[in-house]
Amino acid sequence: MKNFEKIFSILCLSIPVAACAASAVKPNYDVQVSKYEAQKASIGAADKFTGQVLVDSNFKSDLEDGYSGAMVNFEAGARAAWHSHPRGQTLIVIEGEGRVQAKGKQAQVIKPGDVVWIPPNQVHWHGAAAEHSMSHIAIVEAEGGRATDWMQHVTDNEYAKAQ
Amino acid sequence: MKNFEKIFSILCLSIPVAACAASAVKPNYDVQVSKYEAQKASIGAADKFTGQVLVDSNFKSDLEDGYSGAMVNFEAGARAAWHSHPRGQTLIVIEGEGRVQAKGKQAQVIKPGDVVWIPPNQVHWHGAAAEHSMSHIAIVEAEGGRATDWMQHVTDNEYAKAQ
DSSP: OOHHHHHHHHOTTTTTHHHGGGGOOOOOOSEEEEOGOOOOOOOOTTTTEOEEEEEEEEEEOOSSSOOOEEEEEEEEOOOOOOOTTOOOEEEEEEEEEEOOOOEEEEEEOOOOTTTEEEEOOOOEEEEETTTOOOOOOOOEEOOOBOOEEEOOOOOOHHHHHHH | OOOHHHHHHSTTTTTOOHHGGSSSSOOSSSSSEEOOOOOOOOOOTTTTSSSOEEEEEEEEEESTTOOOEEEEEEETEEOOOOOTTTTTTEEEEEOOOEEEEETTSOOOOEEEEEEEETTTTEEEEEOSSSOOEEEEEEEEBBBBBBBBOOOOOOOOOHHHTTT
């Protein structure tokens, strides 16, 4: 999941997250396998992320306001902006080393196999460590179709204190 | 995630799945990191799985009948019994090579990055390839607290035809 150069060279290089989200598996009534090599990864939008972020392996429940999610791949130094989720978020770390920080709290180191629960409306950010990439599965449930409220970027100073 | 010998030697060797399920992250109102090394893996119960299966990185929404799931690690040759889910299931393959098969259909090969959607009430099984281990994240939503209906084992003959 970490081969950013390769992925960048073959997958929707200039397509924003919203457009690429259409590549999420659409539930239907046959078992459906969305092959990795046929997926279109999306690039984390510059107003929501700092650094190189690629999103793939999108998935979705077939319930209204059910779960949805993806694999989110952060290059070293990359991170989400401050944000919150009306119904919370689960992260399962798959590769590398990252950080998660709730507003006003110390950042925490996260590594493969760690599971993070971010409660509803908790302002926070997550991303890679400064010296290591990090990939995690992220899962949210929506509330009236809304799953995330985005805020300002994590500054270089805030990020440096989290290392 | 594949080091079964190590995991077996340190984690709840004789604790059934139901007891180990209590190690799932319990949502609360602080950001909560469940460290991998502090988790208690559970062993796939012999009436639900064939071969060595370990479950860790458990997670759960805080909504009633919201999503729940885990990382499921199948050793080579290991597989779930035939089963179905009242609200369907998502699998995200993380490592190795596996198979998924709907009743009456051909088995499909699944590899890292692949996303599988199994529709509600579709009888199916999933597991490792005969010669390779396989780890996937599995996500379900419950219906009245029930997420899975288990059936008979996948026979050696059925499994051989899926290779």
